[in-house]
Amino acid sequence: MTTTVRESLRREVLEANLAIPQVGLATLTWGNVSGVDREAGVFVIKPSGVPYEVLTIDDLVTVRLSDGAVVEGDLRPSTDTETHRCLYLAFPSVGGVTHTHSTHAVAFAQAHRDIPVLGTTHADTFNGPIPVTRDLTEEECAKDYEYNTGHVIVDLLDGDDRRAVEVPAAPVAGHGPFTWGATARKSLEHAILCEAVADIALHTMSLSPSAPPPPHLLNRHYTRKHGPDAYYGNPEPAMP
Amino acid sequence: MTTTVRESLRREVLEANLAIPQVGLATLTWGNVSGVDREAGVFVIKPSGVPYEVLTIDDLVTVRLSDGAVVEGDLRPSTDTETHRCLYLAFPSVGGVTHTHSTHAVAFAQAHRDIPVLGTTHADTFNGPIPVTRDLTEEECAKDYEYNTGHVIVDLLDGDDRRAVEVPAAPVAGHGPFTWGATARKSLEHAILCEAVADIALHTMSLSPSAPPPPHLLNRHYTRKHGPDAYYGNPEPAMP
Amino acid sequence: MTTTVRESLRREVLEANLAIPQVGLATLTWGNVSGVDREAGVFVIKPSGVPYEVLTIDDLVTVRLSDGAVVEGDLRPSTDTETHRCLYLAFPSVGGVTHTHSTHAVAFAQAHRDIPVLGTTHADTFNGPIPVTRDLTEEECAKDYEYNTGHVIVDLLDGDDRRAVEVPAAPVAGHGPFTWGATARKSLEHAILCEAVADIALHTMSLSPSAPPPPHLLNRHYTRKHGPDAYYGNPEPAMP
Amino acid sequence: MTTTVRESLRREVLEANLAIPQVGLATLTWGNVSGVDREAGVFVIKPSGVPYEVLTIDDLVTVRLSDGAVVEGDLRPSTDTETHRCLYLAFPSVGGVTHTHSTHAVAFAQAHRDIPVLGTTHADTFNGPIPVTRDLTEEECAKDYEYNTGHVIVDLLDGDDRRAVEVPAAPVAGHGPFTWGATARKSLEHAILCEAVADIALHTMSLSPSAPPPPHLLNRHYTRKHGPDAYYGNPEPAMP
Numbered sequence: 001m002t003t004t005v006r007e008s009l010r011r012e013v014l015e016a017n018l019a020i021p022q023v024g025l026a027t028l029t030w031g032n033v034s035g036v037d038r039e040a041g042v043f044v045i046k047p048s049g050v051p052y053e054v055l056t057i058d059d060l061v062t063v064r065l066s067d068g069a070v071v072e073g074d075l076r077p078s079t080d081t082e083t084h085r086c087l088y089l090a091f092p093s094v095g096g097v098t099h100t101h102s103t104h105a106v107a108f109a110q111a112h113r114d115i116p117v118l119g120t121t122h123a124d125t126f127n128g129p130i131p132v133t134r135d136l137t138e139e140e141c142a143k144d145y146e147y148n149t150g151h152v153i154v155d156l157l158d159g160d161d162r163r164a165v166e167v168p169a170a171p172v173a174g175h176g177p178f179t180w181g182a183t184a185r186k187s188l189e190h191a192i193l194c195e196a197v198a199d200i201a202l203h204t205m206s207l208s209p210s211a212p213p214p215p216h217l218l219n220r221h222y223t224r225k226h227g228p229d230a231y232y233g234n235p236e237p238a239m240p
Numbered sequence: 241m242t243t244t245v246r247e248s249l250r251r252e253v254l255e256a257n258l259a260i261p262q263v264g265l266a267t268l269t270w271g272n273v274s275g276v277d278r279e280a281g282v283f284v285i286k287p288s289g290v291p292y293e294v295l296t297i298d299d300l301v302t303v304r305l306s307d308g309a310v311v312e313g314d315l316r317p318s319t320d321t322e323t324h325r326c327l328y329l330a331f332p333s334v335g336g337v338t339h340t341h342s343t344h345a346v347a348f349a350q351a352h353r354d355i356p357v358l359g360t361t362h363a364d365t366f367n368g369p370i371p372v373t374r375d376l377t378e379e380e381c382a383k384d385y386e387y388n389t390g391h392v393i394v395d396l397l398d399g400d401d402r403r404a405v406e407v408p409a410a411p412v413a414g415h416g417p418f419t420w421g422a423t424a425r426k427s428l429e430h431a432i433l434c435e436a437v438a439d440i441a442l443h444t445m446s447l448s449p450s451a452p453p454p455p456h457l458l459n460r461h462y463t464r465k466h467g468p469d470a471y472y473g474n475p476e477p478a479m480p
Numbered sequence: 481m482t483t484t485v486r487e488s489l490r491r492e493v494l495e496a497n498l499a500i501p502q503v504g505l506a507t508l509t510w511g512n513v514s515g516v517d518r519e520a521g522v523f524v525i526k527p528s529g530v531p532y533e534v535l536t537i538d539d540l541v542t543v544r545l546s547d548g549a550v551v552e553g554d555l556r557p558s559t560d561t562e563t564h565r566c567l568y569l570a571f572p573s574v575g576g577v578t579h580t581h582s583t584h585a586v587a588f589a590q591a592h593r594d595i596p597v598l599g600t601t602h603a604d605t606f607n608g609p610i611p612v613t614r615d616l617t618e619e620e621c622a623k624d625y626e627y628n629t630g631h632v633i634v635d636l637l638d639g640d641d642r643r644a645v646e647v648p649a650a651p652v653a654g655h656g657p658f659t660w661g662a663t664a665r666k667s668l669e670h671a672i673l674c675e676a677v678a679d680i681a682l683h684t685m686s687l688s689p690s691a692p693p694p695p696h697l698l699n700r701h702y703t704r705k706h707g708p709d710a711y712y713g714n715p716e717p718a719m720p
Numbered sequence: 721m722t723t724t725v726r727e728s729l730r731r732e733v734l735e736a737n738l739a740i741p742q743v744g745l746a747t748l749t750w751g752n753v754s755g756v757d758r759e760a761g762v763f764v765i766k767p768s769g770v771p772y773e774v775l776t777i778d779d780l781v782t783v784r785l786s787d788g789a790v791v792e793g794d795l796r797p798s799t800d801t802e803t804h805r806c807l808y809l810a811f812p813s814v815g816g817v818t819h820t821h822s823t824h825a826v827a828f829a830q831a832h833r834d835i836p837v838l839g840t841t842h843a844d845t846f847n848g849p850i851p852v853t854r855d856l857t858e859e860e861c862a863k864d865y866e867y868n869t870g871h872v873i874v875d876l877l878d879g880d881d882r883r884a885v886e887v888p889a890a891p892v893a894g895h896g897p898f899t900w901g902a903t904a905r906k907s908l909e910h911a912i913l914c915e916a917v918a919d920i921a922l923h924t925m926s927l928s929p930s931a932p933p934p935p936h937l938l939n940r941h942y943t944r945k946h947g948p949d950a951y952y953g954n955p956e957p958a959m960p
Contacts, residue, residue, distance in 0.1 A: 027916045028909060029953075030841075049953030075954045079944060101841045103916075107923035110839040111931050119350040119414045121270075121341045141936040145944075174839045174933030189268060196267045196343075202923060203347035203442060211351050213414030216381040224319060224385075233269075233289030234315045359590040359654045361510075361581045429508060436507045436583075443587035443682060451591050453654030456621040464559060464625075473509075473529030474555045599830040599894045601750075601821045669748060676747045676823075683827035683922060691831050693894030696861040704799060704865075713749075713769030714795045 005037045005044055005062050005072070009184070013044045014057045016098070016188040021052045023192055025100040032078040035096040035184030036088050041065050043088060047075035065089065079146060086150025087180055091157075091164040096184030098191040101176045104198035108132060109171030115197060118204045118211060122197040123218035124225055127166040130194060131156055135173045153178060169194040245277045245284055245302050245312070249424070253284045254297045256338070256428040261292045263432055265340040272318040275336040275424030276328050281305050283328060287315035305329065319386060326390025327420055331397075331404040336424030338431040341416045344438035348372060349411030355437060358444045358451060362437040363458035364465055367406040370434060371396055375413045393418060409434040485517050485524055485542050485552070489664070493524045494537045496578070496668040501532045503672055505580040512558040515576040515664030516568050521545050523568060527555035545569065559626060566630025567660055571637075571644040576664030578671040581656045584678035588612060589651030595677060598684045598691060602677040603698035604705055607646040610674060611636055615653045633658060649674040725757050725764055725782050725792070729904070733764045734777045736818070736908040741772045743912055745820040752798040755816040755904030756808050761785050763808060767795035785809065799866060806870025807900055811877075811884040816904030818911040821896045824918035828852060829891030835917060838924045838931060842917045843938035844945055847886040850914060851876055855893045873898060889914040 016033040020026045029052070034045035047059050061073035061081075068085050070077060078084075084097045108115050108130075115130040117123060133152040140148035153170045157163045168190045169179040179190035204211065225232040256273040260266045269292070274285035287299050301313035301321075308325050310317060318324075324337040348355050348370075355370040357363060373392040380388035393410045397403040408430045409419040419430035444451065465472040496513040500506045509532070514525035527539050541553035541561075548565050550557060558564075564577040588595050588610075595610040597603060613632040620628035633650045637643045648670045649659040659670035684691065705712040736753040740746045749772070754765035767779050781793035781801075788805050790797060798804075804817045828835050828850075835850040837843060853872040860868035873890045877883040888910045889899040899910035924931065945952040 027912055047954055076951075079952050101916075101920075103920050104923060106839065106841055106920050107927055110841075110920065110924040110933070111928035113927055119346065119416070121346055121416065135934050136937055138934070138936040141934075141940045145940050174937050176839070176841065192267055196341075200341075200343050200346050200350065202926070203344060204350040206442065206446070206926070207347055207353055208351035213350065214375050214378070214381075216378040217376055217414050220381045220385050231316075232319050234287055359586065359656070361586055361590075361656060432507055436581075440581075440583050440586050440590065443584060444590040446682065446686070447587055447593055448591035453590070454615050454618070454621075456618045457616055457654050460621045460625050471556075472559050474527055599826065599896070601826055601830075601896065672747060676821075680821075680823050680826050680830065683824060684830040686922065686926070687827055687833055688831035693830070694855050694858070694861075696858040697856055697894050700861045700865050711796075712799050714767055 005040050005042055009035050009037055010044050010057055010060055013046075013060060013096075013184050014055070016096070016184045017046045017055060018052060019188055020098075020100060020191075025102040025191055025195060027101070031098070031100040032080055032084075033096065033098045033184050033188055034078075034081075034084045035187075036065065036094070038065070038095075042071060043084065045077050045081055045084060047073070048078050050075065080149070082144070082146035083150040083153075083178065086147050087153065087178070090150070090154040090159055091161045091180070093161050093165050093182065094180045094187075095182045096187035097178065097180045098184075098187040099176070099178050100191050100195070102191065102195035102198075104202055105169075105171050105177040105195050106175075107202070108198055109176050110174055112173050115171070115194070115201055116205075117213070117218055118197075118201050119213050120217060120221040121200060123213075123221040125190065125193045126169065126197070127222045127226070130167060130169050130171065130197070132171045133173050149175070150178075245280055245282055249275050249277055250284050250297055250300055253286075253300060253336075253424050254295070256336070256424045257286045257295060258292060259428055260338075260340060260431075265342040265431055265435060267341070271338070271340040272320055272324075273336065273338045273424050273428055274318075274321075274324045275427075276305065276334070278305075278335075282311060283324065285317050285321055285324060287313070288318050290315065320389070322384070322386035323390040323393075323418065326387050327393065327418070330390070330394040330399055331401045331420070333401050333405050333422065334420045334427075335422045336427035337418065337420045338424075338427040339416065339418050340431050340435070342431065342435035342438075344442055345409075345411050345417040345435050346415075347442070348438055349416050350414055352413055355411070355434070355441055356445075357453070357458055358441050359453050360457060360461040361440060363461040365430065365433045366409065366437070367462045367466070370407060370409050370411065370437070372411045373413050389415070390418075485520050485522055489515050489517055490524050490537055490540055493526075493540060493576075493664050494535070496576070496664045497526045497535060498532060499668055500578075500580060500671075505582040505671055505675060506532075507581070511578070511580040512560055512564075513576065513578045513664050513668055514558075514561075514564045515667075516545065516574070518545075518575075522551060523564065525557050525561055525564060527553065528558050530555065560629070562624070562626035563630040563633075563658065566627050567633065567658070570630070570634040570639055571641045571660070573641050573645050573662065574660045574667075575662045576667035577658060577660045578664075578667040579656070579658050580671050580675070582671065582675035582678075584682055585649075585651050585657040585675050586655075587682070588678055589656050590654055592653050595651070595674070595681055596685075597693070597698055598681050599693050600697060600701040601680060603701040605670065605673045606649065606677070607702045607706070610647060610649050610651065610677070612651045613653050629655070630658075725760055725762055729755050729757055730764050730777055730780055733766075733780060733816075733904050734775070736816070736904045737766045737775060738772060739908055740818075740820060740911075745822040745911055745915060746772075747821070751818070751820040752800055752804075753816065753818045753904050753908055754798075754801075754804045755907075756785065756814070758785075758815075762791060763804065765797050765801055765804060767793070768798050770795065800869070802864070802866035803870040803873075803898065806867050807873065807898070810870070810874040810879055811881045811900070813881050813885050813902065814900045814907075815902045816907035817898060817900045818904075818907040819896065819898050820911050820915070822911065822915035822918075824922055825889075825891050825897040825915050826895075827922070828918055829896050830894055832893050835891070835914070835921055836925075837933070837938055838921050839933050840937060840941040841920060843933075843941040845910065845913045846889065846917070847942045847946070850887060850889050850891065850917070852891045853893050869895070870898075 013035045020031040032046040036043040061077035171177045181187040253275045260271040272286040276283040301317035411417045421427040493515045500511040512526040516523040541557035651657045661667040733755045740751040752766040756763040781797035891897040901907040
């Protein structure tokens with residue numbers, strides 16, 4: 001197994017991390033994005049506690065998927081690295097993972113309430129409510145805490161990769177949202193969208209305690225963007 | 241019938257689309273603006289799913305009003321194109337259409353609540369509450385979904401062009417706001433104003449469950465900006 | 481009586497108007513600031529409906545204090561000009577007036593609720609609650625509407641210049657805030673502060689329906705910034 | 721005792737003050753940061769009422785710790801200088817102090833409610849609720865008001881330096897937050913974090929009146945960033 005990671009992956013991970021403060025998802029050094037290279041058996045992640053304004057591509061850390069060992073980079077990887085690793089190991093479809101402390105998604109995580117499906121803005125991306133995990137036990141906090149943080153997400157989805165594809169986000173109870181996707185960039189997009197739908201949901205709930213939209217409307221929106229009958233979008237331009 | 245569209249229309253549509261993220265009305269690729277050239281029998285609209293930061297004038301798509309066929313452009317038009325077309329066909333006064341997922345207007349759409357007239361900020365632009373449409377039926381979602389999304393707006397206004405002029409906005413239930421105006425630029429302004437009055441309305445309603453202002457005040461504000469006795473504003477400067 | 485207005489006043493009025501969108505107090509062309517030159521018997525104000533991004537010093541309009549006639553400028557003055565004039569005539573201490581539709585202050589205006597004094601952030605600038613006016617009557621709306629909008633503010637303060645100095649702001653019911661000060665720039669500052677305290681008040685009220693701070697604390701903050709015993713601040717730098 | 725202050729301290733204090741409006745913690749001239757040089761027996765602080773956009777390093781004021789006398793600088797120091805001095809004298813661990821009127825933290829101060837611990841975002845920095853002080857008495861307001869503002873914070877923490885380290889923030893009742901830290905920059909970070917957790921707490925409380933996370937989760941987060949077992953972060957880069 002080689003540990004040489006594609007340069008394009010490193011660039012994508014850097015850009016996704018730098019986008020976190022730009023889109024308002026994090027304060028100070030909060031938040032991190034990683035991207036996996038499954039052939040090389042490694043993933044690339046932000047170092048721990050480095051301010052975004054000084055973060056460069058050389059600060060990124062390459063971590064081995066099988067055991068979490070650092071195989072490239074001079075800095076310590078994000079403290080959340082083991083959570084990312086757990087998600088990569090559990091869900092083969094996941095190519096990138098993002099963690100933020102974005103205001104409204106964290107509010108749902110702290111309130112232990114799922115983010116409900118209240119309209120097509122949600123259904124465009126998430127095929128169902130965004131569920132909050134259970135609390136970690138005292139034992140799960142005491143040992144391998146970060147890996148167990150991934151574990152409660154895997155638990156929540158019964159380790160089902162299909163469910164991870166359909167709802168690519170989960171706020172960890174009392175903590176904050178982890179999101180994922182086919183690529184690092186996609187996982188970041190899901191973090192942006194998870195925060196946006198949480199924000200809109202809070203306003204909707206203040207106007208109307210219960211306003212479920214018709215399922216056929218939601219389904220229409222999800223399927224026009226996902227699956228065999230999707231017709232949204234154009235071929236993505238090549239990365240510059 | 242020619243399909244050559246005025247270059248100034250294409251520029252206006254491009255600029256209005258690029259303004260959407262600048263004024264904070266949309267996330268990622270959400271939102272779209274179109275403008276119609278009724279003489280040419282076509283309208284110009286944003287392509288589907290293209291990020292704003294790479295959108296250029298050559299990406300715009302020209303669509304025939306009569307049947308929705310693409311007559312110019314290499315990309316697929318916005319998935320919402322048929323909604324725009326339906327509104328152009330139903331309302332002769334409409335020269336431009338904007339669709340966004342702006343936070344507060346979507347909250348009203350999701351809560352199935354009209355945006356009430358609570359003051360002159362609203363009455364300056366909208367001559368009455370901004371009404372939310374009914375839900376689409378299962379049949380309307382199954383076939384010609386996007387055209388039917390326009391249809392529920394036409395239904396809401398009884399196909400009355402005068403009403404479309406007086407209240408140039410309608411949040412579609414469970415979805416989000418469509419706005420329109422004499423030009424693409426005006427439809428964008430109405431999207432900005434619809435979001436602003438929804439935001440202010442939410443705060444007002446948290447302070448006072450019911451605070452209707454006197455009708456004579458509202459009427460005064462609407463008529464000082466619209467109709468034969470209007471005295472607001474100066475001649476618009478020529479577009480640069 | 482001469483109508484030649486000081487160039488420095490025109491520059492100050494231009495800068496204060498341009499600051500309105502920069503500090504987030506207005507959407508599109510909403511809002512206006514004026515400044516008075518009492519020796520010349522005129523005031524300078526923004527033209528009606530001109531977008532901030534194209535506004536230049538030559539667009540400003542000079543209006544005669546005594547009768548509201550335009551004495552300089554090619555454009556129509558702000559529709560709110562007569563409200564400004566009414567305030568200048570009623571309150572000798574006023575050197576500048578600002579009108580905005582800022583979100584939270586408008587919410588209080590629409591809810592017909594005074595902005596309460598909930599802490600020193602408020603008391604630093606406003607020596608008491610910021611009171612909302614009564615509604616205008618049907619007659620007041622029908623004739624000389626804009627002048628009467630000023631009149632309900634004068635009414636609210638019993639025409640007392642001292643009260644205008646102590647609480648230099650009033651949201652007009654169902655409409656929005658007018659603020660004033662010794663200069664155009666000061667009136668703009670009061671608009672910024674009126675919006676900030678309205679925003680904080682809304683959050684405070686959601687946490688605690690009634691939480692009046694001790695009067696001696698409020699008084700201390702007001703008097704350390706105003707009156708003979710003030711000790712806040714340094715001499716203002718000369719305008720560049 | 722010399723009063724020559726390290727140039728690097730002055731630069732750090734300037735940068736921390738300039739960051740206040742950039743991160744949205746203050747309006748106009750509100751807010752101030754200071755940093756102490758305990759060897760020199762002085763601290764450096766922002767002058768009173770100087771707008772951030774014209775603030776330069778030469779405007780900073782050096783104040784003697786023992787008696788509050790100005791030992792360097794042509795301008796009057798911040799009116800809150802005595803509050804800073806009181807905190808430096810009471811808590812040996814404090815190297816920098818920040819005061820802001822940030823919206824959500826002020827709301828808690830005005831509502832006389834502690835900012836509760838609702839999740840790891842809070843526990844990462846604050847080892848317990850962020851407590852609001854008692855009101856100042858009439859006597860405390862009448863004489864040495866600013867020093868007494870510091871005194872109610874010292875009172876709140878029983879003068880215990882260890883508690884000041886564990887929860888480096890306190891909103892003063894009816895006023896606003898003071899935060900502190902090992903350096904001026906750290907005190908600013910705590911101001912940013914205090915505002916962020918107050919914001920998230922308000923949203924959480926609107927979703928769920930009571931949602932305490934498990935103590936073992938909170939403790940894990942605090943101890944992974946603080947104390948002998950901390951493993952968050954990398955060595956800080958040298959200041960440029």
